[in-house]
Amino acid sequence: MSKSLSRSLSRRTALKVAGTGLLGVGAGVALSESLAAADVPASQRFDLSQPSYERFRGVSLHETHHAMQGMAYDNVNRRLYIAQIQNGSDGDDLCVNQLSISGGLTGHMHVSNAGHGVSIGVEPVGTASYIWMECDSDQHSDAGRGTALARFKFVNGGTPSSVKKFLTGSKTISCATDPVNKRLLVRRSESGGMHYSLFSLADAAAGKFSSPLAHFAQPTLGNGSVTFQGYTFLDNYLYTLDGTGHEDPADINSYVTATDMNTGKVVQRSFTAAGKTLFYREPEGMMVYRTVNDNPRLCFGFASRPSMTSSTRYASVYYKNVLI
Template sequence: MAVTDLIDLAGSWGRVLSGTPLNHEKHTRAPQSMAVDPVTHDLFVVQIRDALEYGNLCVYRMDRATGRAIDHMHLNGFGHGYQIGAQHIGGTTYLWTETGPLYEQFGTRIARFPYLPGQTVDPSSSVLSEPFSPVPDARFVAPNVDPVFQRLTVRYLTGQGYLFTQYPIHPVTGQVSWTALRTIAHPPAALVPRLADTFQGFASLGDHLYLYTGNPDVDDTYLTALSWTDGSVLAGPRRITAVPGLERREPEGLSIEPMGTEARLLFGFSGSHTTPREVTICFLSTDAPVRGLKVLADWSALTPAAGITARTGLRSPRGRLVDIAGTTYLQLRGGFEGTLAKDTRIAQLPPTLTPSRTVRAEVPRDNRAGRCVCRAEVTPDGGLTVFGATSDNPVAWVDLDAFSVAWR
């Protein structure tokens, strides 16, 4: 797999989840981080369960098509969950996370376990691997998996400050060798002030280590790339302005997702103050533009509303995101038919296409009394609505091939 390890931190961003509520049993805490199974592309999000349950986590497996949780499992006594990792071994997803004994609600070791929906695991469970600590006095320990270059990275605090150590993963068995490949230190704040902000996550891809920092409730989110060779800053800190309309933009977690010959750097946000807390996940990609065009989200189906069907003779309704010369466009294709006698929501877009603001375009409709155009509008909840139908001039069909608008 010839995947470059360089992510353009100033590149166009796409979206994986859009304002997904984490509402199982009314857990009240923010999402902390995410991980992706590199084979199935199952997406996992971890959350502290309650304000009184620091150390106890809930892991959700998310449905990318609907933006909702498929199932979940509980972890008791594992820590804060500020960074996790995922592997695919023998047809099963294994998750890495911190584990106890705890220090100030954070783990002092790391361990691996299979994802077991509906079950609860604690540090004494037999499904847990032998816990590991890089050094005897390590605190605030957290793991991350590089699924492309097969390495496990561990961040931890010692008397020397925060360190990152990397360990090799066997490409066939998935077993980790606890012989360190390399160790670098977190850059001092005196040299890189933005790295003194609240630390929110890390992810490694090849020779680059990406750090995520930022403070809640302010527009203050940064990504930084370090060199695994000497720990020097290669890019950033780069201010990230993705999804500016969120109620809350606290950065939460990083993850690498392999995508064939490319890779994505996923970065998350805690998007709300109220219960249920929401998670929004975006990405930057190693994918380079081809003739000035970069596909951020390939063609995906639109889900029709009740009573609405795909228009006969046209391509199935679908949409995609493309970047052209630095501007991201939402493009829709195909059409719908039904009997619309008023302004009507006709379809739902998947989370990958949902815009941060309302976008609209004029699209063709059936010609009635000289009216042959109507307005199609997509809102930040992903709804596609057609405007202009009335009881005395209903809309029988719309054609979306003309819908191409700036997405952000």
């Protein structure tokens, strides 16, 4: 990061947008590339080589013509949220679906000019669920990506209001939440590459981004030219999903990868054939949730369709549950 950019980013700014109640906190934080992650205690991790199980399959979301993207689960209020592009959008207007963990659609919100929705987070506040996601897309197209993070209350059938915006001026920013440790992980482009920064959720909601618990560059995945499709995290491990859609089941190329956030190094990478019979199966989105018996699940999604000529899209979610 250049000295001039570092100075410009180190100034926290608050921006009040007339009529919208938007609070912006500038991209703001000069983060050290060598920052140690001593504040992230070591833990068990999911064994990615173990079998995957179906959570639900072939669900129609509110926007029937677009694939699922990022997802997150409110473990307090037991609600699943899945992002997708709105029908008829230029590509950066998103819909946030609310579902039960079994895939029953229970609500939705529309969020305009948001980005791509590759990953989202959720924060339970009493009986309410607050969504964390990218906003202020850099272009009105499918290539649009967020330039800030937004936090807003989910209101079925509504649009965001009393929105708080953070890390404004970022490039290709998204986030995920750890429902167990109440943390927020931010992924964004810095110095020409993707980096992750970890914060307590309480600090993030208060606009405090100057002291991340961890900060590291995204490690090389596979041969370095993979299609990134989502991420989540639990304790000190980052989990990522990559791969592409395929008409022929023999062409499955989806992988899940675990990275230790204390070192920034990959510790396991495994091929997954979960949902292999889905037609035109494309990996999309990850999350962690805990069952009612308090057992963690590493979930990852797949979009599919009934045929190559159909505009209809379906959502399916699978999970892994073995810790090592």
